[in-house]
Amino acid sequence: MSPAETSPPERVRIKDVARAAGVSPATVSFVLNATAGQTIRPETADRVHRAADALGYSPHRIARALRSGSSRVVLLEAGALPRTAVLDSFIDGMDAELRRYDFALVVHHDRGNGAAPVDLARELAPRSVIDIAALYSDEADETEDGGWTDGLALHSSLQIAYLHEQGHRVIGFAARREDELGALVARRRRHAEEAAVRLGLHPLALLDLPADPLDIPAALVTFREENPEVTAVAAFDDESAIAVLSAAARLGVRVPTDMAVIGFDESAVGAFWSPPLTTVRIDAAESGRRTARLAIGLDPGPRRSSPSTIVVRGSA
Structure with a gap:
């Protein structure tokens, strides 16, 4: 077999759909996520859907499984992302939702001295691996996190x-x-x-x-x-x-x-x-809850709260 025959196909990105439909990546995100409050022409939305179907694009890519295992474990790959309030809250939301279904969450932070995600996946045989670090890499589409x-x-x-x-x-x-x-x-x-x-x-x-x-x-x-x-x-x-x-x-x-x-x-x-x-x-936490459901094959359902809000105090 030639290298071309054995190489895996390149993953379709939201930018590819946008290019094929002749719109911006933000418009693709609005259409595929059925975002309320957007004034997008029906013919534009139809063009986006047809481009996504033709390219085989799926908007739910946060729960990419590196291997499909049989254990009741979900592995969260946080890479070198800094430990911030938002990351801790995301982890708490995932953990709480997984516990409802008797799953355990294992979080891997890469500090250059631990096991690689592939090694962990081999040892744990997790139901799925959530590579959140990949969402914020230089190569990732900027709309894949929502x-x-x-x-x-x-x-x-x-x-x-x-x-x-x-x-x-x-x-x-x-x-x-x-x-x-x-x-x-x-x-x-x-x-x-x-x-x-x-x-x-x-x-x-x-x-x-x-x-x-x-x-x-x-x-x-x-x-x-x-x-x-x-x-x-x-x-x-x-x-x-x-x-x-x-x-x-x-x-x-x-x-x-x-x-x-x-x-x-x-x-x-x-x-x-x-x-x-x-x-x-x-x-x-709500994003973590919905991601946990995706990770174990459940419908994430609608958001139960606003994604973000302004906390008004004295500095602005």
Whole structure:
């Protein structure tokens, strides 16, 4: 057999469907997930469905089974994703739903010194393997986690839309320099920038937060000097937002009077800051529950709550 005969077919991505249908990936996501509140022409929706059928695309790819086993175990591959509030909540939601059906959840974090996912799958013979880390890799489609329906794109757009509703038209995006978060930071920034474009806002100004906290006030001074028109900063996460709040307090920048700040992925400490941090709360537990059902072959059913909400406090 030639290599061409033995190589597995390439996985169809949402971008392939979008290209075939002549629409954007976001439109494909809206159509295939039957997202409410979207004004998509029937002929466009029909074109998307026909393209997806012709290419053999399935929107439910979060529960990819690396091997099909007989044990009552589900393996969650978290890779090198950082342990954040949203990931912990997702895991809790999965675990609680799996327990209802007498399944156990095993979570694998790759820190370069543990067993590989394939080795774990061989030993555990799990019913399925959920490769959540793959959803946020550089190669993944940016709508596979739910995109503009209930994924990172939606949560990011909610953050920018809230600032827009508060009257801000020129917004900054703050993130720390961390290699392990590079792909996530880049994706969050792209989603935020697309949300700004959709709302007719100016391009986002990047506030690059140094790794050393002592250097952040100077970075904020430079940022404000170079971007005097910015009235609000949307942070990559709550930790980045609190870093901005801390620097602003040292510099005498009044929040939110001089500059509003909003976080992302609500953390416990944000409510105790001064001023208390306005942020985005993500219902990752519900996503975990639905993913668990997919993993064991059950209908995930409709969402029981909003994917994300704004927690309004004093900083924005």
